[in-house]
Structure formats: C-alpha cells, structure tokens
Amino acid sequence: MRRGRERSLLDREGFLGPVMILPAVLYVVALVGFPFFLSLYLAVSDAKIASATSHFVGLANFESALQSPTFRRALVNTFLFTLISQALVLVLGKILATCLLQDFYGKSALRFLILLPWVAPISLGTIGWKWMLDSLYSPVNWVLQATHIIGKNDWPMWFGERGLAMASVIGVHVWRLLPFSTVIILAGLTSIPKEVREAADVDGAGFWSRELHIVLPLLRPILTVAGLFGIIFAFTDMTVIYVLTRGGPADGTQVLASLAFFTGILGGDLAGGAAISLFLFPILLIVAILMLRVARRTEVT
Amino acid sequence: MTVSRAARRAAGRLVLYATVIAFAALLAFPFYWMVLATFKTDGDLYNLKNNPLVFNAAPTLANLQLLFEKTLYLRWLWNTLLVGAAVVAITLVLAAPAGYALARLTGKWGEPLGIGIFLTYLIPPTLLFIPMSRIVAVLDLQDSLWSLILVYPSFTVPFCVWLLMGFFKSIPRDIEEAARVDGCSRARAIVQIVMPLSLAGILSAVIFAFTLTIQEFVYALTFITSSGAQTVSVGVPTNLVRGDVFFWGSLMAACLITSIPVAALYNIFLDRFVAGFTVGAIK
Numbered sequence: 134m135r136r137g138r139e140r141s142l143l144d145r146e147g148f149l150g151p152v153m154i155l156p157a158v159l160y161v162v163a164l165v166g167f168p169f170f171l172s173l174y175l176a177v178s179d180a181k182i183a184s185a186t187s188h189f190v191g192l193a194n195f196e197s198a199l200q201s202p203t204f205r206r207a208l209v210n211t212f213l214f215t216l217i218s219q220a221l222v223l224v225l226g227k228i229l230a231t232c233l234l235q236d237f238y239g240k241s242a243l244r245f246l247i248l249l250p251w252v253a254p255i256s257l258g259t260i261g262w263k264w265m266l267d268s269l270y271s272p273v274n275w276v277l278q279a280t281h282i283i284g285k286n287d288w289p290m291w292f293g294e295r296g297l298a299m300a301s302v303i304g305v306h307v308w309r310l311l312p313f314s315t316v317i318i319l320a321g322l323t324s325i326p327k328e329v330r331e332a333a334d335v336d337g338a339g340f341w342s343r344e345l346h347i348v349l350p351l352l353r354p355i356l357t358v359a360g361l362f363g364i365i366f367a368f369t370d371m372t373v374i375y376v377l378t379r380g381g382p383a384d385g386t387q388v389l390a391s392l393a394f395f396t397g398i399l400g401g402d403l404a405g406g407a408a409i410s411l412f413l414f415p416i417l418l419i420v421a422i423l424m425l426r427v428a429r430r431t432e433v434t
Numbered sequence: 435m436t437v438s439r440a441a442r443r444a445a446g447r448l449v450l451y452a453t454v455i456a457f458a459a460l461l462a463f464p465f466y467w468m469v470l471a472t473f474k475t476d477g478d479l480y481n482l483k484n485n486p487l488v489f490n491a492a493p494t495l496a497n498l499q500l501l502f503e504k505t506l507y508l509r510w511l512w513n514t515l516l517v518g519a520a521v522v523a524i525t526l527v528l529a530a531p532a533g534y535a536l537a538r539l540t541g542k543w544g545e546p547l548g549i550g551i552f553l554t555y556l557i558p559p560t561l562l563f564i565p566m567s568r569i570v571a572v573l574d575l576q577d578s579l580w581s582l583i584l585v586y587p588s589f590t591v592p593f594c595v596w597l598l599m600g601f602f603k604s605i606p607r608d609i610e611e612a613a614r615v616d617g618c619s620r621a622r623a624i625v626q627i628v629m630p631l632s633l634a635g636i637l638s639a640v641i642f643a644f645t646l647t648i649q650e651f652v653y654a655l656t657f658i659t660s661s662g663a664q665t666v667s668v669g670v671p672t673n674l675v676r677g678d679v680f681f682w683g684s685l686m687a688a689c690l691i692t693s694i695p696v697a698a699l700y701n702i703f704l705d706r707f708v709a710g711f712t713v714g715a716i717k
Contacts, residue, residue, distance in 0.1 A: 149535070149539055149620060149621070150535045150539030150540045150544075151535075153531035153532060153534060153535035153539065154531070154532045154535045154536065154540070154547070156527070156528050156531070156532070157528040157529055157531070157532035157551070157591055157595055158532070158547075158551075160528055160587060160588070160591055161551065161554050161588065161591060161592060164584070164585060164587070164588035165554050165557055165562070165588050165592075167569075168562045168565040168566050168569060169557070169561070169562065169565070171565035171568065171569070172561070172562065172564060172565040175564060175565060175568065180568070182567075182571075225457075228453065229453075229454070229457050232450055232453050232454045232457075233454070235450055237447070237450060237451065237454070243454055243455070243458045244701075245697070245701055246458040246461060246462040247454075247457060247458050247461050247462070248697065248700070248701060248704070249461060249462050249465050249693070249697055250461050250464070251700075252645070252693075252696060252697040252700035252701065253465070253689075253692075253693030253694075253696060253697055254648055254649045254651075254666070254667045254692060254693060254696065255649060255651065255667075256651045256667045256668065256670070256671045257666075257667065257670060257671065257688070257689035257692055257693055258464060258689070258693070259671070260670065260671045260685060260689060261464035261465070261467060261468055261686065261689055262464060264467070264471070264680070264682055264685075264686070265463075265464060265467055269482070270479075270480065270482070270486070272467065272486040272487060275485075275486050275487075276487070308460075308461065308464075311461065312461065316704060316708050317708060317711055317712065320708045320709075320712055321712075355712065358711070358712060362711060365556055365558065369558035369559075369560045369561065370558075370560070371560055371652060372651045372652065375651075375655070376671050389560075390558075390560035390652075393560065393563075393564065394560075394563070394652075394655075394656070397564045397567075398563070398564070398567060398656050403564055403567070403568060406564045407564045407565065410560060410561055410563075410564060411561075413558070413560065413561050414561065417556060417557065417558075417561070420556065421553050421556055424553070424556070425549065425553075428549060
C-alpha cells in the first residue's frame, strides 16, 4: 500500500518536475541572484576590502565615477572596443563561414587551426600576443619590415601609445572571437536549404547578388545571435586588457571591467568597483531582451 | 564556353584556398610562435639579427625542463584538474535532472524557466566578481581552491542545463512511454532507458563544464593570490613573469601544452557546443 503511494508520487509530473529542477535553480539564485543584489548594495555603500563594516552613502559612488576622467575614458573605450571588434568579427566571420561551407581537401585540419584561438584558454593566447607585440623582439614588426609594409627605421611600440594599444587590444579580441562567430554563422548557412541557392543560380543571380539578396536576409536571426553573444563577450571582457596592457599606457586602454577590477580588488575600494561594474548592466539587459525576441520570433514562425 | 567555365571554376577554387589558408595562418600564427619559442635556445630567441620565424640554432628541451622542474606549472595543472573534476561533478548533479525535467516534465512554465536559466549564462563574471569576493571573504575561502569550486558552477550549470535540455528533447518520447506502459515507473524509466541513451549528451556537458573552468580567468585572479593555489590560466601569465623578466621560452611552452589538449577536446564536440548557442534560431 505505501509502496504504491510512493510510486505514484514519483510518477506524478507535477511533483517530479519541480524536485528535479529545484536544486539547479536554488544554486543559480544563491550564486547569481544573491551576488547581484549584494553588488547593488555595495555600490551604494562605502565598503572597503580592509574593513568588515560599511555604511549607506547613496549615489556618491556613481557620482564620483561619472566625474572621474579615467572612468569616462574607460566608458568610451568599452564602446569603441566592442563596436569595432564586433563589426570586424561579423564581416570576417561571414567571409570565412562562406568558405568553410564548401568542401575542399584538408578542410578538417584547417578547421582545427582556425578554431584554436577560441578553444585555447584566452589568457594564454593573449600572453602569446604580448610577446609577438613586444617592444624589442616583436616578430610582427619583423614581418612588417621584411615585407616592406613599414620602413627600415620604423618599429611600432604597440603598447606605448594609446592608438596602437587600442588597435592591439581590439586585434587580439577579433582574433579570439572570430572562430566563435564563424562556427555559429556556418551553422546558420548549413541550415539554409541547398535548393534556395540552386534556385538563385538557375535564375541567373551572380555570387554577390545571391549572397546579398537571398542568403543574408535568411541569415539574419543567426547573425543577430552571433552578434549579441559577441557583444557580451567583448563588452564585459577584461582578460585581454589585463594580460596585454594592464589598461595602459596611462589608462589609455582601460575598459569598465578592468577599471572595476583595479578599483575594487587591487585598490581595495569594493564600493567604487561595484558601482563601476554596474554600468555594464544596462547593456546586458538590452542584449538579453533582444535575445528573447530572437528566441520568440523563431518559435512563432 | 566550356573552357572559360572551367577556368572560372579553377579561379574560384584558387580564391577559396587562398582565403582559407590566409585566415588559418593568421589565426594559428600565435600557436606556431609558441612552438618555436618552446624549443628555441635563449641565444637564438634573443638575437635580434636572427630571422625570428625559423630555428637558427639546434632546438633545445631546456625551456621545457625549466618549466617542469623549476616552476609551479605541474602544481597549477593539478589544481586545475582538481577544480575541473569537482565542478564537473557538481554541474552534472544539478544540471542533468534539471535539463531532463525542463525537456519533459514541465507544462507551461517550463519554457520561460528554461529561457530564464539560459539568460543567467549571459551574466558575466566581471559583473559579479566584486560581490563574489566579499562572499568568498566572509566564507573564509580566499586562496583556497574551494572558492573556485563553489563559484564556477554559477556559469557551468546554466549552460549545461540548456545544453542537456536540448539533448533530452531530441530523444523520442515513445521509447520512455513504451517502458512505462510495460509497468516501469518514471524514475526507473529515466535510469534504465533515458540515461544510457543520453551518454553522448552528458559527455559533451562534461567536456564543456571542464573546458570552461580551465579557461576562466577573472574569478581565479580575484580569489587566489598565493602562487601555489593558482590554476593554469592565471598561474602561467602572472607567475612566469618576474617584474620585467619574462621567462618567454617556458611561458610559451606552458601556453602550448595547456592549449592543445583543450583545443582537441573542444573540436570533437564542436557541433553540440554550437547547438547550445544558437537559441533555436536554427531549426
């Protein structure tokens, strides 16, 4: 009799479902939801790493962040860094994915090489670049000289001035994210039926008009997804900048995430750091809403 | 007519190869550089007159020897494996049941809940590392691998729930229903029928949870300060540099040895990984 009841309890979907989901939801709430609210609290307090107590100070941390030139530079850099790198990644990713859609000899070996930057730990890939752009031994400069792209006496100091340092950081980010966008876009291209392309060819559309008028519109949802993920990865990243330039020269490549780290963790000003990192949130929210719209639209159609 | 067509086809192939090879060369170049630096002698490495792209002196194993004998590299690898194994275990225990339930057992609220879990994956470490550091401090876990074991599932669980949900949905319902008609309970059907069928999906979740922990940098940098307790992704770039002195040969060797196995694992499960990211934008 009791056995029968237990069994029916475990058989009832209304009971088994929540029991199976609850642990995961609780963990996520405890380790994502709770820290998020703690960060809201820290941002309106005067918490320091060194002291256990803190007081409410209102919006003072946000005000002092907005007044600091370093913060404003970091805000501009974050947008520059994200927009430029994502534009490059999507265009190059589409080109590379179109190539990888074809069959050719040696494809799987080349695919492995192309994927390396995404799958290798980012901090280690970046340290490779740190040397390749070194002030004394840079092989990149050596190649540029050997191919006469720069003159015999030019030797760019990649981390020495703001423009070049930003270019390096953006370049490394494009290098890192390109494989990711490529495989996502490739998945989208593969899902377009062959007949669509063939029909376009039969109708006499050339390569460019086929790609522009037929393939690109069909690819829009997946390009949006790749772009949104790319924006999140670039917008919130601090690894590349921390390893490559430490935000230098003179805060020239500082972004919101790295500034939050230097202020909150290395500087010990938890409250200030929390306020700076919360400036990331509005963009994340917008991206999340756009992502939901993509998900919903594809379900309706 | 046919000749020009063949010529155009050949030209198309040529452009294709040239483009793909150029991309591959640019993307893989840093890893080629790591191979060179790993086996070059210091004399070869630091001579500005040499062509840096080839070996100018006989290759050496000295850099590898230094890495394994004089640095904490093996310790970092061990730490990384420990953290990875613990995180994978926690992730599976939490994510596999949740993924199954979201695929099968929930009615109307299953879908929004699934998307909600997916959205938490969008929340980056850089938004949460400051409050997390406070939590880790209160729990007295600074400098301990336990801090990472506690925090990493906050991003591996959402991703793996999403991944496994998609996988369980792809297993036909009929198989389970048939077993249940034969008098099997739901729980038994899960253990005896669904689990064996979903080994591939579970294995890919294991691989991704593991590689995500190997790659993580921000939390490890924030919570761990003593070099003996670091993981590979933080230990290598921060500890093999003393002031302005870079142990380039060993540094590049460490990057190479860590990256290649991770890359190989990832490559095998790539298609499933992509499916986890396309949010149903592809049917």
